[in-house]
Amino acid sequence: MNVIKAPIEILMRALLARLTHYCEIGDAERDALLALPMRERTYEPGEDVIEKGDNPAEALIVKSGWAARYISLKDGRSQILNFLLPGDFFDLQVFVTDAADHSIAAITKVTALAIPGHAMLDVFSQDNNLGLALWWATLQEEAILREQIVRNGRRDASERVAHLLLELHRRAMIIGEGDNTEFRLPVSQVLIADALGLSFVHINRVLRRFINEGLIEKDKDLIVLKDRDALIAKCDFSADYLHLDAEPPRYRLRPLAIRPSG
Amino acid sequence: MNVIKAPIEILMRALLARLTHYCEIGDAERDALLALPMRERTYEPGEDVIEKGDNPAEALIVKSGWAARYISLKDGRSQILNFLLPGDFFDLQVFVTDAADHSIAAITKVTALAIPGHAMLDVFSQDNNLGLALWWATLQEEAILREQIVRNGRRDASERVAHLLLELHRRAMIIGEGDNTEFRLPVSQVLIADALGLSFVHINRVLRRFINEGLIEKDKDLIVLKDRDALIAKCDFSADYLHLDAEPPRYRLRPLAIRPSG
DNA sequence: CACCCGCCTTAACCCAGGTTAAGGCGGCGC
DNA sequence: GCGCCGCCTTAACCTGGGTTAAGGCGGGTG
Numbered sequence: 001m002n003v004i005k006a007p008i009e010i011l012m013r014a015l016l017a018r019l020t021h022y023c024e025i026g027d028a029e030r031d032a033l034l035a036l037p038m039r040e041r042t043y044e045p046g047e048d049v050i051e052k053g054d055n056p057a058e059a060l061i062v063k064s065g066w067a068a069r070y071i072s073l074k075d076g077r078s079q080i081l082n083f084l085l086p087g088d089f090f091d092l093q094v095f096v097t098d099a100a101d102h103s104i105a106a107i108t109k110v111t112a113l114a115i116p117g118h119a120m121l122d123v124f125s126q127d128n129n130l131g132l133a134l135w136w137a138t139l140q141e142e143a144i145l146r147e148q149i150v151r152n153g154r155r156d157a158s159e160r161v162a163h164l165l166l167e168l169h170r171r172a173m174i175i176g177e178g179d180n181t182e183f184r185l186p187v188s189q190v191l192i193a194d195a196l197g198l199s200f201v202h203i204n205r206v207l208r209r210f211i212n213e214g215l216i217e218k219d220k221d222l223i224v225l226k227d228r229d230a231l232i233a234k235c236d237f238s239a240d241y242l243h244l245d246a247e248p249p250r251y252r253l254r255p256l257a258i259r260p261s262g
Numbered sequence: 263m264n265v266i267k268a269p270i271e272i273l274m275r276a277l278l279a280r281l282t283h284y285c286e287i288g289d290a291e292r293d294a295l296l297a298l299p300m301r302e303r304t305y306e307p308g309e310d311v312i313e314k315g316d317n318p319a320e321a322l323i324v325k326s327g328w329a330a331r332y333i334s335l336k337d338g339r340s341q342i343l344n345f346l347l348p349g350d351f352f353d354l355q356v357f358v359t360d361a362a363d364h365s366i367a368a369i370t371k372v373t374a375l376a377i378p379g380h381a382m383l384d385v386f387s388q389d390n391n392l393g394l395a396l397w398w399a400t401l402q403e404e405a406i407l408r409e410q411i412v413r414n415g416r417r418d419a420s421e422r423v424a425h426l427l428l429e430l431h432r433r434a435m436i437i438g439e440g441d442n443t444e445f446r447l448p449v450s451q452v453l454i455a456d457a458l459g460l461s462f463v464h465i466n467r468v469l470r471r472f473i474n475e476g477l478i479e480k481d482k483d484l485i486v487l488k489d490r491d492a493l494i495a496k497c498d499f500s501a502d503y504l505h506l507d508a509e510p511p512r513y514r515l516r517p518l519a520i521r522p523s524g
Numbered sequence: 525c526a527c528c529c530g531c532c533t534t535a536a537c538c539c540a541g542g543t544t545a546a547g548g549c550g551g552c553g554c
Numbered sequence: 555g556c557g558c559c560g561c562c563t564t565a566a567c568c569t570g571g572g573t574t575a576a577g578g579c580g581g582g583t584g
Contacts, residue, residue: 071409081408081411081412098505102408145404146333146363149414152411152459153458155339156540157541188562189561190561199541199542199543202541205563207562236335243360450532452531463571463574466533467534470533470534
């Protein structure tokens with residue numbers, strides 16, 4: 001590791017942590033990733049990273065900070081579809097689709113890696129393991145969307161809150177943030193409400209109750225899961241849908257081979 | 263078109279209609295699809311096509327009938343994630359993932375085409391247009407999931423019902439079922455409730471009201487959208503998320519190249 | 525024919541969670 | 555320092571939609 005590569009490696013830590021969770025990432029893969037042309041972009045809290053209608057030419061990967069994928073209705077109601085943590089991709093569809101059908105906003109200050117679409121596709125299509133890891137990441141995100149539908153459709157308020165806390169705790173742990181009992185949740189109660197389809201007043205009621213019952217503790221954005229088992233029991237949480245234990249793939253995939261359309 | 267191909271073409275009509283909506287499908291593409299080794303499978307109403315935990319080796323495509331992707335909670339509550347119409351894929355993830363994290367049930371009698379995974383990947387990776395169409399289909403499904411989250415999270419009961427009716431009407435039209443004002447909706451009010459996160463009693467109340475207000479008419483499974491504009495206004499429906507107007511792709515994609523992992 | 529079953533329908537009652545309002549607290553800009 | 559703003563908190567009140575229950579209707583089956 002030389003002086004030039006070192007800061008980039010730090011940049012890529014979250015991404016590597018994510019991908020490693022799905023597939024074996026060796027030196028060859030790491031070097032290929034590090035060789036990607038990339039720029040760093042930063043976004044302030046509340047700023048839109050991608051707006052509905054945008055058509056970005058770069059793939060963006062969260063390096064640090066939290067963001068939210070969301071859709072707004074005309075009358076001001078808005079729904080968060082999913083939270084994005086370091087290592088998550090903003091928009092894998094960038095290569096196929098015309099215009100984004102939803103927006104993404106930075107929740108905290110966010111730094112992102114911007115990689116030109118064609119360069120990223122080249123790398124991921126030339127390396128089986130990376131390509132596979134990318135597929136897994138996509139599938140995981142889809143599964144998280146599905147779970148979000150069930151959570152908001154068929155669970156009551158406290159089940160929803162418990163379930164979301166457990167998901168985010170688990171996801172934070174995967175990328176090396178937080179430990180077995182606590183993690184930082186830089187998300188206001190208003191945003192939790194927008195994710196769970198509830199009012200922020202009611203989110204407050206539920207969180208208060210969890211605290212009074214000794215299930216969790218809160219100090220600013222630090223959440224301590226004091227009785228994780230009770231939370232799990234309360235909403236019958238199972239982390240299966242996060243697909244954290246990748247099985248050996250049935251096929252080796254070269255997921256995306258591209259050539260310029262011109 | 264010869265006598266042997268004719269019945270197969272009929273088999274593939276829905277799939278072709280779907281794919282044609284995204285990309286130009288010429289004779290070459292059609293022939294490639296028709297050459298695929300495939301079997302037909304049938305499922306009875308209520309029967310599970312794929313159960314959570316299954317790990318099928320074939321890609322399944324709805325040929326006729328309606329199905330539903332769903333997740334059940336332990337206590338019997340269940341949530342429909344999405345409806346599957348002719349031309350939809352049951353499980354594109356089959357090639358990468360280990361076990362299905364949700365189930366799919368036939369709503370009506372369903373016939374499906376089963377295509378061995380490797381054969382389908384071959385075809386779709388060798389033909390740019392088909393590969394691209396496949397990507398579009400995947401993205402469309404993800405977008406429908408996102409819209410489902412917003413619908414159930416931030417809309418009230420009558421908005422949800424109106425929005426779902428408009429979506430299903432539009433999707434039925436794409437595949438050549440129904441016309442500008444009516445379509446067949448072979449879905450009981452119980453299932454609509456499970457899709458919209460409401461009780462079937464309330465679904466009935468809302469549908470009754472729509473009928474009394476002259477917005478729709480119903481006769482068995484035939485739904486007539488008598489005042490489509492009013493329905494659209496009621497829920498601010500926009501079909502953008504169905505991505506029906508595919509723009510020319512920025513890149514030409516060869517989406518999946520595989521070789522046996524052994 | 526009689527019975528059952530799935531589905532639709534409607535009414536009466538009730539409660540989880542929405543809405544509105546008001547106050548507190550900390551950070552930040554002037 | 556003061557005022558503003560974002561966020562949290564709590565209380566009082568209200569309503570959309572859940573729950574329960576009961577009946578109807580049509581189709582299938584012995």
